[in-house]
Amino acid sequence: MNRRALRGRDIKADVGLRRKYADKLVALVTEMHRSTVYWLMAEYKRQLPRVEKLMATDGAMALADDASPARDMLARLRQQMRRHRAIIDEKAQGYAEWFAARANSGATARTKASLSEMFGFTVGMKGITRNVNNVLQSVIAENVALIKSIPEKYFTELEGLVMRSVRTGRDIATLTDELEHRYDVARDRALLIARDQNNKASASISRARMQDAGVEMAIWRHSSRAKHPRPSHLEADGKIFPLSEGLLIDGEYIFPGEEINCGCTAAPYVERMTARSAEAMNAAKQAPDSPLRRAERSGE
Numbered sequence: 001m002n003r004r005a006l007r008g009r010d011i012k013a014d015v016g017l018r019r020k021y022a023d024k025l026v027a028l029v030t031e032m033h034r035s036t037v038y039w040l041m042a043e044y045k046r047q048l049p050r051v052e053k054l055m056a057t058d059g060a061m062a063l064a065d066d067a068s069p070a071r072d073m074l075a076r077l078r079q080q081m082r083r084h085r086a087i088i089d090e091k092a093q094g095y096a097e098w099f100a101a102r103a104n105s106g107a108t109a110r111t112k113a114s115l116s117e118m119f120g121f122t123v124g125m126k127g128i129t130r131n132v133n134n135v136l137q138s139v140i141a142e143n144v145a146l147i148k149s150i151p152e153k154y155f156t157e158l159e160g161l162v163m164r165s166v167r168t169g170r171d172i173a174t175l176t177d178e179l180e181h182r183y184d185v186a187r188d189r190a191l192l193i194a195r196d197q198n199n200k201a202s203a204s205i206s207r208a209r210m211q212d213a214g215v216e217m218a219i220w221r222h223s224s225r226a227k228h229p230r231p232s233h234l235e236a237d238g239k240i241f242p243l244s245e246g247l248l249i250d251g252e253y254i255f256p257g258e259e260i261n262c263g264c265t266a267a268p269y270v271e272r273m274t275a276r277s278a279e280a281m282n283a284a285k286q287a288p289d290s291p292l293r294r295a296e297r298s299g300e
């Protein structure tokens with residue numbers, strides 16, 4: 001082992017930001033669910049006598065008619081979906097920008113602390129560099145898409161559920177139970193998005209920050225907090241990899257936090273202090289003003 005090599009502290013994701021982001025997403029899900037259930041229950045009670053009457057006389061055949069309760073409910077459920085999709089679409093961009101700005105300030109501060117401790121002097125972090133801006137733009141785009149997917153998945157499942165309920169003349173209590181289950185699924189998904197995106201954003205921003213500071217290598221750190229650790233990631237703990245390429249794991253070059261639910265992180269590693277790393281550290285250029293910086297300044 002190289003005695004002159006420098007090893008920094010690993011740069012972890014911010015648990016506080018994960019919680020705040022999760023709270024925002026769960027609030028979206030809860031609002032959508034409450035309002036939909038309230039509407040659906042009233043509608044279902046209204047349609048149930050029609051369903052029961054049809055079941056008693058003509059059976060399932062009549063339910064296939066254009067004017068059947070199932071068709072009525074489906075059309076109205078789609079109206080509800082459009083309404084909620086519009087509400088959530090409108091919030092998605094703002095939430096994603098807020099999240100990216102927070103992830104950036106946190107990951108930048110932690111990278112700065114890790115590098116400064118490792119080098120023994122304060123390492124400057126200059127605004128939003130081009131490298132960092134690219135990362136933040138992709139974080140925003142990915143989160144916008146994920147937030148918008150919340151009502152899509154929820155209403156697709158709800159449609160199937162409601163159709164089965166109407167066709168079989170299912171009672172309200174059973175439908176209520178099933179709706180609660182759909183809520184749990186949607187909420188768990190919101191929690192997963194917050195956790196996974198927080199890990200990913202932190203890892204990719206800190207990687208860009210390290211590279212901007214002239215650090216070319218890092219040490220893979222496996223997260224001990226993972227409930228179901230991937231054996232290959234556990235094995236990767238302590239391995240050194242180039243920040244431009246990633247580490248070869250299971251036949252692929254990947255970065256910490258890149259795979260779904262991967263909580264692995266990176267710690268800066270410098271073989272030896274080179275003129276290049278010292279120079280690059282001072283040369284990190286500030287990129288033009290972006291929506292992100294404005295979002296960062298405007299706070300929550």
Ligand SMILES: [Zn+2]
Pocket residue numbers: 222223230233257261262263264
């Ligand atoms: Zn991992």
